[in-house]
Amino acid sequence: MDLLNLVFYLFAIITVVSAIIVVTHRNIMYAAFALLFTLFGVAGLYAMLNADFIAVAQIMIYIGGILVLLIFGVMLTSNITGVDLKTGSMSKLQRWIMTVISLLIAIGLAIMYSTTDWVRKDIPEVNSTVDTIGNLLLTDYLIAFEVASVLLLIAIIGAALIARHKTR
């Protein structure tokens, strides 16, 4: 096993284990910090896939923005009396429906994965994707780019409006 494989498995194990912790841990704060490791693992995988711009954007947007926002949400909403331990207390029917849905998705993915005949293909040589992404964003995808910026502006205004204290 060479070094590249070793690094891939390292990132994959970090990502999957911390994703499981995010979903199963009872303390929200620990779940948020496990999400940090998941996002770092995915950023490492992007870097392994030669997607340097996306890897940096992942770290800046997800870890620097969304995760901090989530931690703010945790701190502003959880009670001071302690850690939330409430899980469970779902009805039997709900449990069964959820198990069936998850199993269906898992079986579907496994069937799709195992029946595809995969083609081994060499990765085309690229130096840096930043030039190409910048060119595409300002030529082919210009309208989508502008719409995304307007969406972000609306989101900022809407979030400030919804979360604001009513002072009337």
Added chain:
Amino acid sequence: MINAIPLEYYLGLASIIFLIGTVGVLVRRNAIIVFMSIELMLNSVNLTFVGFSTYLGDTAGQVFVFFVMAVAAAEAAIGLAIVLALFRNKQTIYVDEVNVLKW
């Protein structure tokens, strides 16, 4: 780079993460954990996008990842604002205790 890690490894990993995220959305009742699970699902889809984009040599996939990130940021901001408003009005963030519309 000579085909060190095949594409299907990335796709398998992405589907595992997506499945974990789905289970989180379905099972957990804390609204913030549900948000985190949605972020997991978005990340797995992004990983698939980047994998195909790299192996097919087409950078358009990475542009789409960029847009997905923008939408995820907007969703997180609005979602957390809604959670804050919910907590201020009902003192709970458990999604099954929010049943005002049910009678």
